[in-house]
Amino acid sequence: MTTFPTGFQWGASTAAHQIEGNNLNSDFWALENAPNSFIPERSGDACDSYHRWPTDLDLLAETGLGAYRFSLDWSRIEPSEGNFSRAELAHYRRIIDGCVQRGITPIVTLHHFTHPRWFTDQGGWSGPNALVYFDRFVRVASSILDGVADVVTINEPNMVAMMVNMFKEERRNELVAGAMPPPDQQVSEILAEAHGRAREILHQETDARVGWTIANQNFQAAPGAEEETKAWAWSREDFFIEAARSDDFIGVQAYTRVRIGKDGALPIPDGARTTLTGWEYYPPAIGHALRHTAEIAPGIPLLVTENGIATSDDDERIAYTHGALSSVAEAISEGVPVRGYLHWSWLDNYEWGSYLPTFGLVAVDRESFVRSPRRSATWLGAISRANALQDPPAKLA
Numbered sequence: 001m002t003t004f005p006t007g008f009q010w011g012a013s014t015a016a017h018q019i020e021g022n023n024l025n026s027d028f029w030a031l032e033n034a035p036n037s038f039i040p041e042r043s044g045d046a047c048d049s050y051h052r053w054p055t056d057l058d059l060l061a062e063t064g065l066g067a068y069r070f071s072l073d074w075s076r077i078e079p080s081e082g083n084f085s086r087a088e089l090a091h092y093r094r095i096i097d098g099c100v101q102r103g104i105t106p107i108v109t110l111h112h113f114t115h116p117r118w119f120t121d122q123g124g125w126s127g128p129n130a131l132v133y134f135d136r137f138v139r140v141a142s143s144i145l146d147g148v149a150d151v152v153t154i155n156e157p158n159m160v161a162m163m164v165n166m167f168k169e170e171r172r173n174e175l176v177a178g179a180m181p182p183p184d185q186q187v188s189e190i191l192a193e194a195h196g197r198a199r200e201i202l203h204q205e206t207d208a209r210v211g212w213t214i215a216n217q218n219f220q221a222a223p224g225a226e227e228e229t230k231a232w233a234w235s236r237e238d239f240f241i242e243a244a245r246s247d248d249f250i251g252v253q254a255y256t257r258v259r260i261g262k263d264g265a266l267p268i269p270d271g272a273r274t275t276l277t278g279w280e281y282y283p284p285a286i287g288h289a290l291r292h293t294a295e296i297a298p299g300i301p302l303l304v305t306e307n308g309i310a311t312s313d314d315d316e317r318i319a320y321t322h323g324a325l326s327s328v329a330e331a332i333s334e335g336v337p338v339r340g341y342l343h344w345s346w347l348d349n350y351e352w353g354s355y356l357p358t359f360g361l362v363a364v365d366r367e368s369f370v371r372s373p374r375r376s377a378t379w380l381g382a383i384s385r386a387n388a389l390q391d392p393p394a395k396l397a
């Protein structure tokens with residue numbers, strides 16, 4: 001039995017565009033719905049969590065998890081430039097209150113990949129007013145954050161800086177070919193600036209702890225490629241961790257590892273076990289990610305804000321998560337300051353182009369929207385209640 005530090009937070013994460021449905025004003029919705037879109041599947045109604053969030057929170061509380069990370073959809077709150085919707089702000093405030101009423105700690109992300117269409121039409125993060133627009137959104141969003149203890153400014157800014165090309169027709173083939181291009185360094189710097197300014201605004205307007213959540217891909221050097229790996233990791237990951245050195249916490253997100261050779265990322269070896277996203281099955285990813293983050297930003301409290309597996313086999317989800325939690329416990333025992341663990345994801349949701357990779361602790365029927373908690377949900381809930389991990393995984397009913 002491995003016990004976790006007193007007060008360790010246990011929960012699950014979601015993101016607006018992936019669960020709400022019908023985010024009509026977002027740039028990703030526009031991409032999905034463009035004629036001959038290169039995105040295979042539309043988000044459509046998603047999990048209809050825009051309406052069904054009370055059920056989602058009821059189930060989370062019943063399961064025994066204590067924290068819920070969700071995001072605001074900027075394109076709902078500011079559907080056209082400068083026009084803010086009081087009704088949408090009130091909607092998100094009701095979710096925050098709904099968490100508190102159920103004894104769940106809300107963790108709010110302000111930006112999770114999508115933007116209002118008008119923002120992207122004006123050049124997105126490279127547009128002349130990007131920082132002013134984001135500042136203003138953050139200030140308005142602050143008005144509903146009273147009592148929220150942790151706020152994430154931007155989710156996976158490193159992925160955002162890689163995804164900008166998705167919105168540029170002439171660069172799309174790079175994505176269709178499967179390889180993410182390196183982040184646009186100019187965009188990375190703008191995002192770091194936007195984050196710093198948002199942190200300042202949130203510190204002025206709220207009592208929340210502020211951080212951002214970084215995608216950690218565990219870049220591992222092939223023999224002889226140590227220098228190349230450092231360079232590869234810097235623009236894709238380490239730059240963003242360095243930019244978090246004055247934050248109140250850092251969100252650490254990891255699922256797999258990527259090996260780097262002299263000429264860049266190496267393919268997953270033939271015969272390696274993979275998940276429904278095609279990533280290598282690698283449970284210790286999160287432990288390594290925590291150590292790596294603590295090395296670059298020593299002393300900053302870390303929160304696992306995402307970790308999980310896309311699988312159709314719930315026993316595999318439990319086995320993966322058991323391995324992941326063991327690696328978290330190991331990092332803690334080495335002195336890495338980890339505050340909590342939020343699983344990705346609470347629900348089977350829209351995985352940015354497809355519903356096939358199922359990451360959820362809770363299955364969602366695509367037609368009726370009926371939620372069915374999986375055994376993995378009950379299993380993680382029991383760990384949360386005990387604040388301890390049984391070793392080996394508890395026998396399942």
Ligand code: BGC
Pocket residue numbers: 015018155156159215253306344351352
């Ligand atoms: C993102 C999520 C995504 C998950 C699995 C992270 O990159 O924050 O939105 O669904 O990983 O791919």
